[in-house]
Structure formats: structure tokens, C-alpha cells
Amino acid sequence: MINKTLVTLFLSALFLQTLAQKRVSTEFNDAVRLVAEYKSEDSKVPNGYYKLYFNNRLRVEGNNENGLRHGKWTLFNNKGNPRVTGRYIHGKKHGKWRYYGQNQELKAEWYFRNDTAISHWTTYVAGENRLDIVFSNKGLPMQTVLYDASGRIRVNTEKEIKNKDTLTFRSYYYENEKIHSYKELKNQELNGRVNYYHRTGAAWEHFTYLDDQLISVNIMRSDQGQPRNIGSYKNGNGSVRKYFSTGLLYSQTEYENGLKNGSYSSRSGDRLYVTGKYNNDKPAGNWTVKSEYFNKIATFQFDAKGAFVSKSLSPSDQEVEEGRLSNGYRTGKWIQKNPYGQKNVEFNYEKGLLNGKVKTYQPNSTSTRILGEYKNGSKTGTWKYFNQMGQTVYEQSFNNEIKLNEPFNNVPQNFIPVTTDSLNFVINDPINDTLNQFITGAYFIPKIAGTELLERGFDFYDSEVELDPDYRDRDFTYEPVFVKPKFPGNERDYFEVNQLVPEVALEENIRGSVLVRFAVDEFGIIDEVDIIRSVHPAVDKAVIAYLSQMPAWNPARYQGLPVRSYILRRYRF
Numbered sequence: 001m002i003n004k005t006l007v008t009l010f011l012s013a014l015f016l017q018t019l020a021q022k023r024v025s026t027e028f029n030d031a032v033r034l035v036a037e038y039k040s041e042d043s044k045v046p047n048g049y050y051k052l053y054f055n056n057r058l059r060v061e062g063n064n065e066n067g068l069r070h071g072k073w074t075l076f077n078n079k080g081n082p083r084v085t086g087r088y089i090h091g092k093k094h095g096k097w098r099y100y101g102q103n104q105e106l107k108a109e110w111y112f113r114n115d116t117a118i119s120h121w122t123t124y125v126a127g128e129n130r131l132d133i134v135f136s137n138k139g140l141p142m143q144t145v146l147y148d149a150s151g152r153i154r155v156n157t158e159k160e161i162k163n164k165d166t167l168t169f170r171s172y173y174y175e176n177e178k179i180h181s182y183k184e185l186k187n188q189e190l191n192g193r194v195n196y197y198h199r200t201g202a203a204w205e206h207f208t209y210l211d212d213q214l215i216s217v218n219i220m221r222s223d224q225g226q227p228r229n230i231g232s233y234k235n236g237n238g239s240v241r242k243y244f245s246t247g248l249l250y251s252q253t254e255y256e257n258g259l260k261n262g263s264y265s266s267r268s269g270d271r272l273y274v275t276g277k278y279n280n281d282k283p284a285g286n287w288t289v290k291s292e293y294f295n296k297i298a299t300f301q302f303d304a305k306g307a308f309v310s311k312s313l314s315p316s317d318q319e320v321e322e323g324r325l326s327n328g329y330r331t332g333k334w335i336q337k338n339p340y341g342q343k344n345v346e347f348n349y350e351k352g353l354l355n356g357k358v359k360t361y362q363p364n365s366t367s368t369r370i371l372g373e374y375k376n377g378s379k380t381g382t383w384k385y386f387n388q389m390g391q392t393v394y395e396q397s398f399n400n401e402i403k404l405n406e407p408f409n410n411v412p413q414n415f416i417p418v419t420t421d422s423l424n425f426v427i428n429d430p431i432n433d434t435l436n437q438f439i440t441g442a443y444f445i446p447k448i449a450g451t452e453l454l455e456r457g458f459d460f461y462d463s464e465v466e467l468d469p470d471y472r473d474r475d476f477t478y479e480p481v482f483v484k485p486k487f488p489g490n491e492r493d494y495f496e497v498n499q500l501v502p503e504v505a506l507e508e509n510i511r512g513s514v515l516v517r518f519a520v521d522e523f524g525i526i527d528e529v530d531i532i533r534s535v536h537p538a539v540d541k542a543v544i545a546y547l548s549q550m551p552a553w554n555p556a557r558y559q560g561l562p563v564r565s566y567i568l569r570r571y572r573f
Contacts, residue, residue: 213258222247328459
């Protein structure tokens, strides 16, 4: 028999709880509206349902409990159909998650237990697998397989734990399904066999490593199976020769105690691509790097403090930029020269960021054209512009309080960077860039097997000039598919309408560029907004507010799997 008194008390308590909760509808702007419940009238702690709208369409729906996501969450597409679905228990991912296509076809399925990845994750495109990951009960990816658009295996990575060491066995495959390479690693260092194969499946190069040091060269053959001279390498010392698939000599490297020590060169016939030398696996002395078409890319002069670099800007040998690197980043005075070898621009850098005076010259002249100053990559102070007679024709003031809160090259834990070609224009304001705008310099995606093929770092050797490129006909052109997180519409139009410029910035003529890193989660919601380079506290708050009030984006995808990602951006004011 039902106790009516208990039912009445329960309903009364539920009614009082509902009254205590505060339901708020917040219009961030004309396009974005959030309807959410909070613990009480005075509380800012989300507790209850959460609905985020964009252009009057529901984009995200979920539930919170005591400020943590709890229960089912859904990202909807433009048709109002579920795009991503998943569950939380008190802020932790739990249970089955799914990703759907525009026509509600299942695209991905993955699982969690209390925030730990478990079971078998898989993604599909047109019914074909794109990604398979099998996890242990403790969340270790025991096997990860990546497929290309035709459903062929291109990357297979297997792991195991042995004596507290993580052993990794990684295989890459050609599009003809023949093996391209096989590597054994221990705790991310080469340890064991490192083998390369020709497109026919025949052996090309076989090596053995121990703790990242070369131990032996076992096989060196052409694509016709002809043995090639491996060099004088023995017991960790001597030269190692490598070859094109045809059997012609490609490179020669000197080793000592298993590390690169001595001269290095790569070539095609009698023409050299790269020449240099190593000291304990690190570049030393003079290096010259040419393209696969033998055009000079850069020269390096390494010393104890770093390197002096001359980087080509055009086919002309005289149109270069020159300066020093320290720990892979530009430092001190740098000079750009025109095709006639005359100074065009003088910069000053500190740890990769423009700092100090900058001076540009009139075309084919020693007369000053622009005189200005940078601080931590952003323009500051008064900039002066001169005509060819040396007269000041224009002045521009940048009133700001520039502060670097953390290094621009910090990478979130367990993520890898994928920098863009615009990186240098993001961390350093271009001289002639005066428009209010945003530009992306890097994305960060989770470390998943295969992402090493996409990784591109921040230093000079990753983002500008590769010191030792391999120009051989490896024929391994596969890259995993990384779909960048994307605003659901025309973001530039949205920015023009909704950018939040604080009054103090207008009143005090505060100008400069804010460098910011923010996350876009699997439901497209933006969080973890961190100001890397500050211009002014009021402007920083405006950038944080602008990003925090965004509609839900389309999340990043790796091989079809929605993933949390980060973006490094510059916003100009």
C-alpha cells in the first residue's frame, strides 16, 4: 500500500526544490542564447538543465548537478538532429558516446568508465572503418588501427606494459597494403628493430636501437634486392650509408658510440642537398640546406650558444633574412635583405617574440621608412612613418599594458601541436597589419596513434626550415584526417557584429593584439580560455567574454572521432 503522506512530502520537497532553483535565460547577443538552471536565486552554480541556442536553433542540450555535467548531453546539427551524444556522471564521462552524420548514420562509437577510455572505439565513413582503438580496463590503448579512404590499413600501433615499461610496436603501410616501416619503442624511445621496406615489400633498411642509440645496421638493399655498402659502421662507430630505392647513394653519416658524431651529407648523384656535421646527435658547425630542386633554403652556423641562420626568401641568393637562434627560437637582432642584398628590415627578438626596436628602409635606399617598437610580439609605443625625404608623414600610437602570462609554445598535457603556416604572424604582429581581425596559429589535438604524422612544433626547425629533410622516394604520403574545429557559419561576419570592445579601450586608445588559447570540447562548447599575451585587463576580459559567449562549434575530428582540441589565436584591437 502506498503511503500517501510520504508521497505528499516527496512532492512538496520537489516543489520547494524547483522553486529554490533559478531558471535563467541569457541572451549573449542577437544570435546566441543560453537557458540554464542554477542552484538558487543568488547562485552561479549550474544545477539542472542546460540549453544553448544559435539563431533560435537548439545546438546543445544537457544537464548539470552541483556545477558538474551529469546525465545525457547532445550536440545538434542544423536540421535539429543529434550530432554528438554522450553521458556524464558527476562531471566524468561514462558509458557509450556516439557521433552521427547529417542523415543520422552512425559515424563513431566510443566508451568511458568514470572518465577512463575503455572497450573498443571505432569510426566509420560510408560504412568503411577509419579508426579502431582497443583499450585495456585501465585506459591504455592496446591497439590502434588507422584506415585510409578506401578502408586499407595504413597505421597499426600495439602496446603492452612490461616491468613498468611501455612497449610500443608501430607499423606503417603503403596504399598497396605492403608494409612501409616497423618500429619498436620503449617509453617513447627507439628500442629494438627499426625496419624500412620498399613498395614491393622487400627489405630496404634494417637497424637495431637500444635506448635511442643505434646499435647495428643489419640490412641495406635496393628495390631489386641488391645489397648495398652500409659503410664502416661497427659496434656503434663509423659511417652509415643510406640509399635511394634504386640503390644510388643518398646520404652518409658518421657515428660514435651509437650517436651521430662527425660529418653528414645527403645527395642525388653529384649534387648535394644537405651538408653539415653532428656532435653527440646535435647539429654543429656549418650546415647548408637545399630543396629537392637544389635551391638553397638556408645556411646555419652552430656554436655553443645556438646558431646563426641565413634563410632564403626567394631564388635570389641575396634576398635573405639573417639572425641567431637559441634553443630553436629567434633571438637578438635579425635583418631582412632585398634581392640586391640591401637592408630591408631590422628586427629584435627574444625567445621567438619580437621585442625592442624595429626599423624598415625605403626601397633601394638606406633611408628610414618605418620606426617602431614591439613588446612580447605586439606593437607598442609610437610608430613613425617617413617619406623618401626623411619627413614624418604619419604617427600611430599603441597604448597598452602588454604582459606575457605564459610562453606561447606551451602545449596542453597529452596533446600535440599542429602549427599553421600563419604561426609567425600570430605570435608576432606583422608590421603592416592594422586591421581588427583574428588569425589562428596552432591547433592542439590529443595524442592518439598516428598523430605523430601530423605533429608540427613551434621552433624554427619545425615551423620554418627542417634541418635534415628526407628527400628520398619513400612514397609514404598518408596523413590521418584531422578536421579542425569550426564555427557554425561565417565567423568573420559574427566577429564584426559581436566583438566586445571595452569603453576604456576606445577612451584611452588602447591598441594591440591579444594572444589566447582556448578549448573546444566534443560538444563544441568553448572553455579553458587562457590569455597568453595580455594587452590590457579590460581588453582581456572582453576577449574572454567574446569566446565564452560563442555558440557551440563543430568539434574537431580525428579520423572521424570527435575530440577535444585547443586553438591558439591572435585577436587584434
